Amino acid sequence: MSDPALLALNLAEARDGLARKLFSARELTAAYNDAVAEAKPLNAYITPTPEHALAMAEAADRRLARGEALPLDGIPVAVKDLFCTRDIPTTAGSRILDGFRPPYESAVTDKLWQAGAVMLGKTNLDEFGMGSSNMTSWYGPVENPWRRPGDNRPLVPGGSSGGSAVAVAAHAALAASGTDTGGSIRQPASFCGIVGLKPTYGRCSRWGVVAFASSLDHPGPMARTVRDVAIMLGAMAGHDPRDSTSAPVAIPDFEAALDGNIEGLRVGIPREYRVDGMPGEIEALWKQGVGWLREAGAEPVEISLPMTKYALPAYYIIALAEASSNLARYDGVRFGLRVEGASLEEMYELTRAAGFGAEVRRRVLIGTYVLSAGYYDAYYLKAQRVRTLIARDFARAFERVDCILTPTAPSAAFAIGEMSSDPIEMYLNDVFTVPANLAGVPAVSVPAGVSGDGLPLGLQITGRAFDEQTVLRVAEVLERTAQFRHLPGFVAGGRA
Amino acid sequence: MTESRTEAWETVIGLEVHSQVVSKAKLFSGAATVFGAEPNTQVSPIDAAFPGMLPVINRFCVEQAVKTGLGLAAEINLRSVFERKNYFYPDLPAGYQISQYLQPVVGHGRVSLDLPDGTVREVGITRLHLEQDAGKSLHDQHPALTYVDLNRAGVALMEIVSEPDLRSAEEAGLYLRKLRSILRYLGTCDGNMEEGSLRCDANVSVRRPGAPMGTRCEIKNVNSIRFVMQAIEYEARRQIELLEEGGRVEQQTCLFDVGRGITRPMRSKEEAHDYRYFPDPDLLPLVLDPDWVERIRASLPELPDAKKARFMSQYGLSTDDAGVLVAEKETAVYFERAAQGRDAKVAANWVVGDLFGAVNRLGIGIGQSPVSASQLGALIDLIADGTISGRLAKDVFAEMVASRADPTAIVEAKGLRQVTDSTAIEAAIDTVLAAQADKLAEYRAGRDRLYGFFVGQIMRATKGKANPALVNQLLKKKLAG
Numbered sequence: 012m013s014d015p016a017l018l019a020l021n022l023a024e025a026r027d028g029l030a031r032k033l034f035s036a037r038e039l040t041a042a043y044n045d046a047v048a049e050a051k052p053l054n055a056y057i058t059p060t061p062e063h064a065l066a067m068a069e070a071a072d073r074r075l076a077r078g079e080a081l082p083l084d085g086i087p088v089a090v091k092d093l094f095c096t097r098d099i100p101t102t103a104g105s106r107i108l109d110g111f112r113p114p115y116e117s118a119v120t121d122k123l124w125q126a127g128a129v130m131l132g133k134t135n136l137d138e139f140g141m142g143s144s145n146m147t148s149w150y151g152p153v154e155n156p157w158r159r160p161g162d163n164r165p166l167v168p169g170g171s172s173g174g175s176a177v178a179v180a181a182h183a184a185l186a187a188s189g190t191d192t193g194g195s196i197r198q199p200a201s202f203c204g205i206v207g208l209k210p211t212y213g214r215c216s217r218w219g220v221v222a223f224a225s226s227l228d229h230p231g232p233m234a235r236t237v238r239d240v241a242i243m244l245g246a247m248a249g250h251d252p253r254d255s256t257s258a259p260v261a262i263p264d265f266e267a268a269l270d271g272n273i274e275g276l277r278v279g280i281p282r283e284y285r286v287d288g289m290p291g292e293i294e295a296l297w298k299q300g301v302g303w304l305r306e307a308g309a310e311p312v313e314i315s316l317p318m319t320k321y322a323l324p325a326y327y328i329i330a331l332a333e334a335s336s337n338l339a340r341y342d343g344v345r346f347g348l349r350v351e352g353a354s355l356e357e358m359y360e361l362t363r364a365a366g367f368g369a370e371v372r373r374r375v376l377i378g379t380y381v382l383s384a385g386y387y388d389a390y391y392l393k394a395q396r397v398r399t400l401i402a403r404d405f406a407r408a409f410e411r412v413d414c415i416l417t418p419t420a421p422s423a424a425f426a427i428g429e430m431s432s433d434p435i436e437m438y439l440n441d442v443f444t445v446p447a448n449l450a451g452v453p454a455v456s457v458p459a460g461v462s463g464d465g466l467p468l469g470l471q472i473t474g475r476a477f478d479e480q481t482v483l484r485v486a487e488v489l490e491r492t493a494q495f496r497h498l499p500g501f502v503a504g505g506r507a
Numbered sequence: 508m509t510e511s512r513t514e515a516w517e518t519v520i521g522l523e524v525h526s527q528v529v530s531k532a533k534l535f536s537g538a539a540t541v542f543g544a545e546p547n548t549q550v551s552p553i554d555a556a557f558p559g560m561l562p563v564i565n566r567f568c569v570e571q572a573v574k575t576g577l578g579l580a581a582e583i584n585l586r587s588v589f590e591r592k593n594y595f596y597p598d599l600p601a602g603y604q605i606s607q608y609l610q611p612v613v614g615h616g617r618v619s620l621d622l623p624d625g626t627v628r629e630v631g632i633t634r635l636h637l638e639q640d641a642g643k644s645l646h647d648q649h650p651a652l653t654y655v656d657l658n659r660a661g662v663a664l665m666e667i668v669s670e671p672d673l674r675s676a677e678e679a680g681l682y683l684r685k686l687r688s689i690l691r692y693l694g695t696c697d698g699n700m701e702e703g704s705l706r707c708d709a710n711v712s713v714r715r716p717g718a719p720m721g722t723r724c725e726i727k728n729v730n731s732i733r734f735v736m737q738a739i740e741y742e743a744r745r746q747i748e749l750l751e752e753g754g755r756v757e758q759q760t761c762l763f764d765v766g767r768g769i770t771r772p773m774r775s776k777e778e779a780h781d782y783r784y785f786p787d788p789d790l791l792p793l794v795l796d797p798d799w800v801e802r803i804r805a806s807l808p809e810l811p812d813a814k815k816a817r818f819m820s821q822y823g824l825s826t827d828d829a830g831v832l833v834a835e836k837e838t839a840v841y842f843e844r845a846a847q848g849r850d851a852k853v854a855a856n857w858v859v860g861d862l863f864g865a866v867n868r869l870g871i872g873i874g875q876s877p878v879s880a881s882q883l884g885a886l887i888d889l890i891a892d893g894t895i896s897g898r899l900a901k902d903v904f905a906e907m908v909a910s911r912a913d914p915t916a917i918v919e920a921k922g923l924r925q926v927t928d929s930t931a932i933e934a935a936i937d938t939v940l941a942a943q944a945d946k947l948a949e950y951r952a953g954r955d956r957l958y959g960f961f962v963g964q965i966m967r968a969t970k971g972k973a974n975p976a977l978v979n980q981l982l983k984k985k986l987a988g
Contacts, residue, residue: 339602
């Protein structure tokens with residue numbers, strides 16, 4: 012098979028091709044190594060690991076030859092550079108982790124390798140996952156492979172898992188791991204026209220994932236199809252006693268849940284998600300999605316999630332409070348960057364000033380402020396109460412409906428520099444995604460249409476805790492009905 | 508009550524004790540906790556706060572804290588929360604200490620103290636919570652650099668906070684000894700202050716009797732009972748002098764300067780921390796099963812107070828002797844072994860008197876005593892059955908300390924068996940009286956005091972082996988005759 016043909020296969024197809032020995036894992040991986048190199052201008056990867064990938068592919072080929080294939084044997088995937096990978100640089104997109112090579116492998120990536128997957132490299136991201144545009148990385152911005160027709164300005168891929176989203180969209184990986192703290196898997200998936208799932212909190216272990224906000228960080232899969240995401244989730248999920256917040260629940264067969272049957276399923280449509288300033292085409296796509304699901308036998312139900320408008324401020328208080336504490340360990344003492352100073356305090360100050368970018372510094376400052384004596388009750392404690400109420404909103408809604416359909420983001424991808432420099436405006440891009448992080452419930456973004464200027468738009472399906480099956484089942488029906496077949500302007504190997 | 512130039516002042520003291528939990532592994536990681544290991548050899552990536560590392564609570568450490576809480580007659584909180592105490596220091600790798608703040612695992616409890624005047628003082632326990640220890644900064648390894656040893660980072664500590672119920676340095680000392688004794692009985696802390704297993708912060712204030720609480724100063728991190736007492740003594744005196752001169756006590760944190768015997772304020776305002784406590788999102792609330800707590804309660808050993816009461820009722824010991832014997836678990840065990848099947852009061856006298864004297868002189872604990880409990884018991888038996896006299900027994904005991912030999916062997920080897928043959932004793936009496944004819948005449952003339960002289964001469968003649976009762980009986984008969 013030619014490289015472009017190999018690269019055009021999705022994960023499930025590649026898995027079948029490997030099983031039927033139409034090509035070897037080595038051939039597939041070599042094609043992807045070339046694709047990673049070809050896609051370099053997009054800056055999706057911080058650290059490609061081509062030789063590592065070939066060695067893993069050869070091991071997969073040996074297992075395939077013996078008929079001992081593992082679930083993801085020979086599947087080349089990208090890893091967001093927030094997952095620690097043993098002896099391979101792990102940067103979190105930050106200068107402060109300069110030279111850091113973890114002596115351990117994160118739980119989720121370890122599971123991927125145990126399942127036979129092949130690591131293509133570590134993907135770019137907003138620094139420590141803090142951003143919605145992938146413009147805060149020390150390793151430079153990532154470019155979206157999509158362009159507006161007739162407009163050559165590069166667009167952002169969304170964030171923070173922008174590198175992973177671009178790698179998958181540009182055929183420079185079959186799938187990728189991401190993390191989602193306030194939409195960091197779903198929003199870039201929406202911007203890049205791929206599928207991204209934030210699982211239930213506790214479904215995938217956080218052990219070995221560089222922490223942004225512990226109670227909100229969710230590792231999860233990104234891929235080109237819902238089925239591929241289901242396959243990836245099966246390999247990434249599972250209880251991990253090393254993570255106290257990991258849930259001791261069984262791993263269902265997510266792929267088997269994709270039976271296309273949503274007959275009688277009740278789909279909630281929350282009225283609070285019609286926010287001011289949302290483009291009409293997104294509203295229209297949402298209505299279209301409701302129509303598609305109704306035609307497939309589901310029953311749309313208007314619901315109310317009254318606390319939605321408080322989600323964003325509560326999220327930014329809790330996330331930044333936790334971040335300010337989680338990032339205290341980057342002090343120049345034990346690993347990463349150190350800038351020497353005349354005193355201990357000066358070493359701290361110089362190291363952290365040089366090591367953290369502006370957005371990270373802003374968030375650490377805000378987080379420190381909201382936890383300070385005299386402000387704790389007004390900010391952090393109140394935000395936690397709001398969080399409880401938001402979780403209650405979802406719990407009540409799920410007494411009446413089986414899942415909830417909303418847009419993923421209030422906009423399509425925007426051009427670098429198109430967004431105002433007001434950070435609040437950037438934070439507003441998370442308005443539809445943060446409630447699921449606060450409540451810990453699973454949510455997936457599926458590409459469902461294109462904007463007036465030809466950019467992908469995603470719809471989001473949110474479900475009950477530990478009911479990823481329903482979320483994925485509905486997503487697959489939506490994917491099939493929407494028949495989203497667009498490709499970005501750039502794909503590695505060329506548009507076939 | 509401290510007397511001063513004008514009138515009496517009352518010192519009010521509350522103590523915070525940091526006690527290292529006896530556990531093979533740390534509070535949130537599997538790394539070892541052995542004291543004295545090479546620097547940085549007992550450190551997991553979790554202890555060093557590497558990116559992505561997560562804490563997992565050590566169940567055994569929780570069990571130890573619950574056991575301690577039960578030993579302090581305290582409420583066990585079935586739900587408690589670990590929080591982060593945020594501050595920067597090189598030996599605090601994460602930039603925060605995981606501790607318990609608003610919801611500790613153990614609530615109100617009490618410790619009772621036997622005061623020297625014979626009364627009992629109940630000291631309230633405010634709370635006990637679990638927290639991680641920090642590492643150690645080594646400033647003496649290099650002229651310009653500080654080294655950090657993380658072996659201790661993450662080791663489990665129990666912070667035990669008392670109510671401000673103590674009224675003098677002596678009471679503070681009694682409290683610390685009692686607390687350490689309870690911890691050792693429970694096996695939850697070895698109480699070894701030299702190794703830093705027990706460290707103490709003292710909150711000290713003074714007031715006129717009956718007046719509201721004065722402003723307190725906190726003396727940090729004192730690592731011996733003697734120093735705690737000295738520090739309190741000094742600090743109370745300092746505050747009284749200040750107040751009597753019309754000054755005001757500033758609330759501050761002090762260090763105790765061991766060399767000069769004074770307290771000194773730590774750099775205060777600029778170093779004042781806002782710890783920004785908040786619940787650690789990496790850990791779920793700690794929820795205990797009430798049945799599990801009850802199983803721990805059922806497994807508690809007999810504690811010092813109960814043991815003391817039993818020693819008094821079962822063995823008829825005095826309060827003082829019972830108190831001394833139960834202070835250390837090892838002593839109590841030793842005593843009970845030595846007393847078994849014997850006159851317990853006699854055994855108590857031997858332990859409290861000669862044995863304590865010997866081990867103190869040797870500077871060792873009773874656990875290393877050269878005389879075992881069964882050997883001491885055998886010695887007591889030799890006195891009871893008349894084989895040796897009480898006086899000779901002292902010599903035998905000294906020999907046992909020196910040679911670690913059994914008392915019977917010493918008695919046989921040295922021919923110390925008591926002479927109970929009245930013919931032999933009568934012969935000795937006759938010899939002595941014949942040799943001291945002039946003294947005998949004086950005695951008969953009315954100098955009664957010479958009786959003791961004759962006894963001494965007879966004992967010397969028999970090399971101390973004559974049964975003293977028999978000597979008395981026969982001598983009286985001879986003198987009368």
